[in-house]
Every structure is written in structure tokens, then in C-alpha cells.
Amino acid sequence: MNDLNNLIERATEMKENGMHLGQIADELNLSRETITWLLMHAEKKEGLRAPTDMSIDWRSIGESSYRMRCIADAVADMIVDGVGDRAEIDVVVGIAVSGIPLASIVATELGARLAIFHPNKQLFGTENADATGIFSHNFADVSDAECVIVDDVITTGGTLKETIRELTAIGAKPAAIAVLVDKRGDGAIEGVPVYSLLRTLWVG
Amino acid sequence: MNDLNNLIERATEMKENGMHLGQIADELNLSRETITWLLMHAEKKEGLRAPTDMSIDWRSIGESSYRMRCIADAVADMIVDGVGDRAEIDVVVGIAVSGIPLASIVATELGARLAIFHPNKQLFGTENADATGIFSHNFADVSDAECVIVDDVITTGGTLKETIRELTAIGAKPAAIAVLVDKRGDGAIEGVPVYSLLRTLWVG
Known part of the structure; x- marks a missing residue:
């Protein structure tokens, strides 16, 4: 899914550049739980189901x-x-x-x-x-x-x-x-x- | 879930007042598939999983x-x-x-x-x-x-x-x-x- 890969990429980039979980959540308008999931997914740690959430891009x-x-x-x-x-x-x-x-x-x-x-x-x-x-x-x-x-x-x-x-x-x-x-x-x-x-x- | 009951109620009211599926979809900003699901759910016909969709209220x-x-x-x-x-x-x-x-x-x-x-x-x-x-x-x-x-x-x-x-x-x-x-x-x-x-x- 394009949306998901896009979000994983952006969350990972922010983390690598020193942003906290809460700051990434603020930037993407997602819950901290969702950000945690996106970062785990990025590191290929499977086992959690994706939460139903939606990023708002304004x-x-x-x-x-x-x-x-x-x-x-x-x-x-x-x-x-x-x-x-x-x-x-x-x-x-x-x-x-x-x-x-x-x-x-x-x-x-x-x-x-x-x-x-x-x-x-x-x-x-x-x-x-x-x-x-x-x-x-x-x-x-x-x-x-x-x-x-x-x-x-x-x-x-x-x-x-x-x-x-x-x-x-x-x-x-x-x-x-x-x-x-x-x-x-x-x-x-x-x-x-x-x-x-x-x-x-x-x-x- | 409050959102869901609210949407089911509004979709049902529109249908009862003569609106087509496409008109209800336009009014609630949901896909026709989701509207079909909402109306079926309202009539207690179980068996379908709720689609992941979101109504936009502006x-x-x-x-x-x-x-x-x-x-x-x-x-x-x-x-x-x-x-x-x-x-x-x-x-x-x-x-x-x-x-x-x-x-x-x-x-x-x-x-x-x-x-x-x-x-x-x-x-x-x-x-x-x-x-x-x-x-x-x-x-x-x-x-x-x-x-x-x-x-x-x-x-x-x-x-x-x-x-x-x-x-x-x-x-x-x-x-x-x-x-x-x-x-x-x-x-x-x-x-x-x-x-x-x-x-x-x-x-x-």
C-alpha cells in the first residue's frame, strides 16, 4: 500500500533525525501507538496488527x-x-x-x-x-x-x-x-x- | 461505537425518505460499498465485516x-x-x-x-x-x-x-x-x- 510505505518512510526519517515519538505523532497527525507500529513495521518486527488510523495531510x-x-x-x-x-x-x-x-x-x-x-x-x-x-x-x-x-x-x-x-x-x-x-x-x-x-x- | 450508530441512523433515514444508494454515498462522503454495509447492518443481517471507511463531515x-x-x-x-x-x-x-x-x-x-x-x-x-x-x-x-x-x-x-x-x-x-x-x-x-x-x- 502506497500510503503506508510513504508514512513508514517519513516516520523513519524523522526518527533517524532525532525526533521523539510524540514529535513524530504531531507531525503526521497520528497517535503515538500508530507511530510505534509504523517504526516497528519499518524494522521488520512482525506480529502486531496495523492499527486503524489515518494521517491528515494539510x-x-x-x-x-x-x-x-x-x-x-x-x-x-x-x-x-x-x-x-x-x-x-x-x-x-x-x-x-x-x-x-x-x-x-x-x-x-x-x-x-x-x-x-x-x-x-x-x-x-x-x-x-x-x-x-x-x-x-x-x-x-x-x-x-x-x-x-x-x-x-x-x-x-x-x-x-x-x-x-x-x-x-x-x-x-x-x-x-x-x-x-x-x-x-x-x-x-x-x-x-x-x-x-x-x-x-x-x-x- | 457512537460514530457507527450515528451513520447507520442517518443512512437508514435517507433510504426511508427515498434516496438512492449513490445519493446517500454523496451525502455521507462514503463509498457505495460502505453504504450497502451500513444499511445491511441496520437490518441486522450479519455476516459481513465492516469495511474500513470514514465519513467526512464538513x-x-x-x-x-x-x-x-x-x-x-x-x-x-x-x-x-x-x-x-x-x-x-x-x-x-x-x-x-x-x-x-x-x-x-x-x-x-x-x-x-x-x-x-x-x-x-x-x-x-x-x-x-x-x-x-x-x-x-x-x-x-x-x-x-x-x-x-x-x-x-x-x-x-x-x-x-x-x-x-x-x-x-x-x-x-x-x-x-x-x-x-x-x-x-x-x-x-x-x-x-x-x-x-x-x-x-x-x-x-
Whole structure:
């Protein structure tokens, strides 16, 4: 299968160039379980069945600043529709790394400040239950602020659960999550409504 | 599984209200094989394994004319980038039914005329090898014209193969296919390049 070989090749190249499991997962919009499987398959260790998963490639948008602006416009509009009042959004929280470009443009559209969250998965190769993510000190402080979270793709929702937990711990109030694609196809994460331009519903 | 029950319910409702298999497939962005499976499953006829397929829900875009405009802007830009020259596009061919709104707005963006193609699958419940689709007489004539084809989602590519065959038969020259999502993740159909805002790559 062409798709599969393509993904195995890209995952292997990223690993060889020093990327962690979580970083590869972020780059390919796949779960860490799927990345583990792709890397094992690449090394010809058989015995595991391929998980049913799907990589989302949105490079046609990301490669063009004009198209990024068009899409960010639509995402900002979706946020305002959902939250009900643009004035209620103080901060847009972008999820490192792939969510940052979209979050940056959405923040300018909304006239909001930009905060950046580095989730655990970006910092460690494998999950560490005790480690929390980190808010970047180079961008806005989101403590006690009304905010919306912006990312590119929701795969399992794990990263966003972690983000909401960390936001709540510093008194921030996440009013919404906005993404390009929700692969879970579900409505909310930890009680925070999810707005996605597209969502996928699985058969089988 | 919630997704599955949701899809079975929607497919069953459409069938009960008189929609053909191809029309349900268009509405849910699933293959006809998957729709057949969903309807059989609904009637508790066991014995078939669920196909691996995924429905694309882009209602967050479709429900808002502002967001439709944003997305159509991005699609039009992607077409111009791909084809190289806006002046070379005389006609935008929209695929009935779900591709029509996007094609209509893209045509205005490009300053092109709009043609509508009703593929075979919209006209018959099951595939009929001899039947061809129909170009609507209420919109532009695409004979001998340079054109681009616009649809919402590519599932198997069958509809677009049919469209290209019919366009070629009347002397039209399809320069590109542009869609929101390409579920095949491949580059071209019958030699005509495919430009998609998003594409999916399958694992498993």
C-alpha cells in the first residue's frame, strides 16, 4: 500500500533525525501507538496488527500564507459563532508545534493575545505521567484569562486534555477548542466544546 | 461505537425518505460499498465485516456562508497556483449535488462560468455501466472549454473518472480537479492533477 510505505518512510526519517515519538505523532497527525507500529513495521518486527488510523495531510493549506489566512478566517469565525462574543476571548492558546501558525493568525483575527503551550508529548519521547507541559515565557501569560485553544488536528484528544488541565491549574478559563480536523468526531473534551472545520466519523 | 450508530441512523433515514444508494454515498462522503454495509447492518443481517471507511463531515463550513467563502477563496487560490494562469479557466464544473455550492463560489472567485454535472450515481440507485451522467442545460455549456472540476470530497475517485470521460467526450479539457478532502491521498485521476486542501493517508 502506497500510503503506508510513504508514512513508514517519513516516520523513519524523522526518527533517524532525532525526533521523539510524540514529535513524530504531531507531525503526521497520528497517535503515538500508530507511530510505534509504523517504526516497528519499518524494522521488520512482525506480529502486531496495523492499527486503524489515518494521517491528515494539510500541506496544501500550510504551504501558502494566503490559504492559511483564508482558513484562519474561517476558524476565527467559527470560534466567535461558538463562544458568542469576540470580546470574551483574551488569549488564544496555540499548541506546539503544529498548532502554532494557525493559532498565531487566529489571534490576530480575534484581536487577542497569543500564548503557546508545549505539551508533554513534545518534551519527552514517551509519556511521563508526572511531567506537565510548559507555557512559553516568550508569549502572553494566560493565567486567569478567558481563552480559546487552537490546534491543527485532534487525534486522540490526549494533548488537549493535558492542556485544559494545565490551563485550569493556573486559573485560565478555556471557552472553546478550535481545530481544522477532529478525528474523534466528538463534541467536547473535559467539558470544553470542540469546534472543527471538518470531522471524521469512522466505519468499521 | 457512537460514530457507527450515528451513520447507520442517518443512512437508514435517507433510504426511508427515498434516496438512492449513490445519493446517500454523496451525502455521507462514503463509498457505495460502505453504504450497502451500513444499511445491511441496520437490518441486522450479519455476516459481513465492516469495511474500513470514514465519513467526512464538513457541516461547520457548509452551515456558514462566510466560512464557505473563506474556504472557496482558498480552493480558488489552490487552483490558480496549480493551473498557473487564471485566464486559462473558462468553466468550473461542479459535481451534483454536494459539490455545487463550493463550485458556484469558486466560479465567481475565478471569474469563470459554472457548469453542473449530474454523475450516474445521482441518477441510479445502483451502478449502470451503460448510463452516462448528464450536464445540466440550466448552466454553462462546457463543450470544447478549458475547465476545472470542483467537488467536496473524493472517496474512490469513481465519480471523477466518469466526469473526466464525459468532459473529454464533448471536447472539454479538464486542467485540474479541486476538492476539500481527498480520501484516496493520491495525486491524479485519469492524468488530471488533483488539488485538495486536505488529504488522508491510511494506516492499516
